[in-house]
Amino acid sequence: MKLLKKMIVALAFLPALALANEGGPKLDRAPDHSNNLSSLQNGAKLFVNYCLNCHSAASMRYNRMRDIGLSEDQIKANLLFANDKVGDLMKVSMSPKDAKEWFGVPPPDLSVIARAKASDGGSGSDYLYTYLRTFYKDESRPTGWNNLIYPNVAMPHILWELQGTRVPKYAEEKDPHEEGKVTHKFVGFTQVKPGTMTSLQYDEAIGDLVGFMNWMGEPAQNQRRRLGVIVLIFMSIFGVIVWRLNASFWKEVK
Numbered sequence: 001m002k003l004l005k006k007m008i009v010a011l012a013f014l015p016a017l018a019l020a021n022e023g024g025p026k027l028d029r030a031p032d033h034s035n036n037l038s039s040l041q042n043g044a045k046l047f048v049n050y051c052l053n054c055h056s057a058a059s060m061r062y063n064r065m066r067d068i069g070l071s072e073d074q075i076k077a078n079l080l081f082a083n084d085k086v087g088d089l090m091k092v093s094m095s096p097k098d099a100k101e102w103f104g105v106p107p108p109d110l111s112v113i114a115r116a117k118a119s120d121g122g123s124g125s126d127y128l129y130t131y132l133r134t135f136y137k138d139e140s141r142p143t144g145w146n147n148l149i150y151p152n153v154a155m156p157h158i159l160w161e162l163q164g165t166r167v168p169k170y171a172e173e174k175d176p177h178e179e180g181k182v183t184h185k186f187v188g189f190t191q192v193k194p195g196t197m198t199s200l201q202y203d204e205a206i207g208d209l210v211g212f213m214n215w216m217g218e219p220a221q222n223q224r225r226r227l228g229v230i231v232l233i234f235m236s237i238f239g240v241i242v243w244r245l246n247a248s249f250w251k252e253v254k
């Protein structure tokens with residue numbers, strides 16, 4: 001029964017990659033900030049301030065952020081809530097029961113969300129980068145917000161103060177497959193109310209946030225890549241040595 005409930009929750013949060021009748025956008029490529037410590041640190045700040053209120057990251061401990069250049073004092077001063085400790089898991093105080101009542105389904109854990117959202121359309125980072133940049137005002141929704149790549153999303157636009165208020169623009173096009181039918185193609189957004197950030201600044205902030213979530217899904221990924229390069233170099237050198245030894249051995253046999 002518990003497994004069935006988890007599957008229902010997971011299905012409820014699966015993205016609709018495009019609107020069937022509105023021509024939703026394709027996934028934008030997220031910037032790679034995996035080696036940019038200042039970007040990852042800013043992403044951690046955004047994650048704690050905006051995401052960790054509802055979403056947990058129960059597979060991550062605060063002290064793991066020492067790997068992105070933060071000291072324990074910096075973590076305590078900037079990223080911890082009142083009762084949290086540096087060694088605690090990144091959980092939220094909101095109960096699943098309250099979350100279900102407020103949002104319809106409990107917000108998913110974000111520990112590995114950047115890996116879970118990978119698809120043929122792009123990486124999980126690409127999905128998150130596009131998703132967090134395509135919210136728009138929709139008074140017909142309970143939260144007052146909607147999203148282009150996740151229609152009728154239960155999540156409100158938590159970053160609206162940074163991005164401002166926008167509405168989508170559509171252009172009418174003739175359907176090439178059916179004469180007389182008109183389709184609507186998404187062509188951009190109209191800024192109704194400015195936010196505290198410019199469009200470029202907001203995109204950069206989302207790039208930092210998504211970069212942190214991608215790092216959080218596998219904190220040792222950079223170390224793994226470096227180790228992989230070292231192993232390949234070693235195997236290449238070892239292969240050359242074995243090849244020359246083999247040639248020398250058979251030369252004597254002949």
